[in-house]
Amino acid sequence: MKKFYITQRHKDVGFALLLILPTVLVLLRIFVYPIYQSAVWSFFHYNLMDGSPVQFIGWQNYKDVLTSVAFWLATQRTVYFTVLTVLFELVLGFFSALLLNQHFRGRTFFRAIIIIPWALLTLVNGLLWDWIYQPGFGLFTVLLHGLHILSPQQNPVWLANSSSIMNFVSVADIWKMTPFMTLILLAGMQAIPEELYEAVAIDGAGFWNKLIHVTIPQLMPSILVAIVLRIMGAFRVYDILTVFTGDPQTSITYLTFNYAFRYFYLGKASAMAWISTIFILILIVIYIRVLKKNLDQA
Amino acid sequence: MAVSAVRKRLFEPRPSELVPKFWLWLGLMLLLIFTLAPFVYLFTSSISITPDLLSGKLLPHHPTLSNYVNLLTGQGSANYIAAMRNSVEVAACTTVLSMIFGILAAYAFARVRFPFRMSMLFGILAMQILPSISILVPLYIMMRNGVSITIPFTHITWQTGSLLDSVWSLVIAYTTFSLPFVIWLLAGYFQTISKDLEEAAFVDGCGRWRAMFRVILPLSVPGIAATAIFTLLNAWDEYVIANAFTQTYASKTLPIAIAEFVGKHGMDWGLMTAGGFVGSLPPVIIAMFLYRYIVNGLTAGGIKG
Structure with a gap:
């Protein structure tokens, strides 16, 4: 045997x-x-295009990157974008999921419709919002003129300044990625047994009490996973920025991409990629712990 | 009496629900408007004539399909159609390859006990966190020099020529980047299927292979479908890698073509929105009709509450 x-x-x-x-x-x-x-390569001087020899330079690339103004500006804007979008997407996604988790006529229709922004190509999303923000005749300006928030003489160029661009890019990203948040949270909400709500309803719990005592604690694993997935996604922002602005200092990915494939500073680009990767690696710990918990339950 | 009954129906939810009817429908209407307005604007712009667009008219006063005709038959249409074909090829090949590799590996991780199973699984999952930009530079050089993969302990080597500016560079890169995600979702799904069924198959004399193909895979169709949809949509959408690896319309994909639109056609917003709308139509249709699979896949793939 x-x-x-x-x-x-x-x-x-x-x-x-x-x-x-x-x-x-x-x-x-x-x-x-x-x-x-x-x-x-991140420890080598390795420029593909200028014909200079490849040589070991120790931590020089890292020093260069960490002391460059462009890198810190890009990091600051990326972090700002990440925090802003994930926060709004979480709140909006949570309430959308709350609505779509109820029983009502036409639920299938609504659930299918909200996926549209998420399925749109990221590049097309950039193009669409670039069009919406066009000065003079874009939807945004026309609406503000129509509602008399902006007088007809005023006609700002919304995407003129790299710092305020991050706000406009965030709106576009929030519109596109909130459905993703909604889907994950909705999946989590469907697993919450109705009896839990009925039990607290007997004690006279209203909307906020049900939310705080049942929905949020039950949904915590989903919320954590959704946040981590979105932080990882938002931190890589690149596509939309290439449409909105030619300024590579608006995100780390944009800056690294330019070092690598515009100037072909492969050594320096590798160092920069590693530094930003370490930011992300810090998130791995959280991510794996959440995953492990989920896998153990399965 | 009647008024208070209506009031009760509108403002008091059922015990098992959270949001009263009134707020539910108010919320749903807001959700619908905010979700659809930009998308509808994309479409209405694409059927407008340029003078209407440049005078700030939000709805087309002279609806026309000329932008679409121009997109598909006019100057530059060859590039757009080539990009469309490349995108279809890349997305289809990536999905098929990722699913074949992913299903086999995920089955092993979910169903067979072997040494270092958990550490390997977590190693693969960890790869998902790495942004593609961090290995893009070495990948670029690898594609330029051609890829070689040797099966260990043998002399069987698979060697290619330079893959830059070929759809295969994208297929290889996308498949590699999709695999961790595919394995994660599928392994989660396979684990939800009862072990009894498989053991019953073993008792009936099925081997591992037959049990896998006859019992587990047919039961996993929803999970496999969800994973395939995600892979397909990601491959269709990807831009960073495509921007680095493609140089001509022999390999440029739709996102690249649309990005070039913005530079090339300057003010022709009708043509650009038409191009964007056509390029987004396949993923939007797939997602809308198969959303049930997407939601179920997310539920099963370990992201559960």
Whole structure:
């Protein structure tokens, strides 16, 4: 009996290896190896285009990046964008999910409709809001003129300044990504048993009491996952900015991309990518802890 | 009496619900307006003539399809259509490859016990956190020099030529970046399927392979569909990697083509919004009709409350 157990187990291990081998090979070659390579290059002077020799320069790239004004400006704007969008998306997404979790006629229709912004191409979202913010004849200006918030003589160029651009970009991102938040929170809300609400309703709990005593505590794992996923997404903002502005100092990804593929400073770009990656790595700890909890429950 | 009954119906929710009818419908109407207004504006702009747009008319006074005709047959239409074809190729190949690799690996992680299972799974999940920009530079050089993958302990090597400016560079990069996410969602889904069914299949004399294909996979169709939709939409939307790897319309995808629109057509907002609308139509239609799978996939894939 014992012998059978061992052979079956060995068979299982062989089977599992066979199944994960293609994935592991691909990930090692095209994901893990480049991670290692970019770590190595971040310590080298490696400019592809100017013909200068490749040489080891220690921490110089990191020093250059950490002392550059552009990097800190981009970081500051990226963090501002991330906090602003995730906060608004969480609140709006939460209340949208609350509405869509109720029973009412046409629920399927509403649930399908709210997905539209999320499914739109990010680039098209940028194009659309760029059009909305056009001075003179874009929707935003026309509406403000129509509502007499702006007098007809006033015609501001909304996207003129890189700092205030972050607010306008945030609005576009909030419009597009709130549905994603809604979907995750809705999935979580559907798992909350109705009896819990009925139980507190007997005690006379109203809207806010139900929210604070049932919905939010029950939804906490979903909220955490949604926040972490959105922070990771928002921190990488790039697509919309390329439409709104030519200024690479508006986000870390934009700045790194420009160092790498406009000037081909591969060493410095690698160092910058690593610094911003470490920001993200701090989030891994939180993320894995949440995931582990979820996996253990499954 | 009647008034207070109406009032009760409108403002007092059922015990199991949170929001009273009145606020529910008010909220839903606001949600509908804010969700749809920008999207409708995109469409109405695309069927307007330029003078209407430049005089700030929000609704088309002379509805026209000329922007669409111009987009698909006019000057520059060859580029747009080429980009559309590239996007379809990249998204389809990425989805198929990610699903084949992902299903096999996720099944092993979810269903078979083997050494280092959990550490490997968490290692793969951790990759999801890394932004693509952090390995874009080495990937670019790798694509320029051609990719080679060797199967360990053998001399079987798979070597390609330079992949820059070919859709395959995008397929390889997107598949790699999708795999951690695909495995995470699918492993979560496979775990929700009862072990008894599989064991019953073993008793009936099924091997591991047959049990996987005959029992687990058919039951996992909703999870597999959700994962495939996510992979497809991500591949369709991706811009950073495509911007780095593509150089001509042999490989440029739709997001790149649309970004170039903004530079090239300056003030022709009718044409640009038409291009944006057409490019967004496939993912919007897929998401709207398959939203049930998306929600279910999210519920099952470990993101549960």
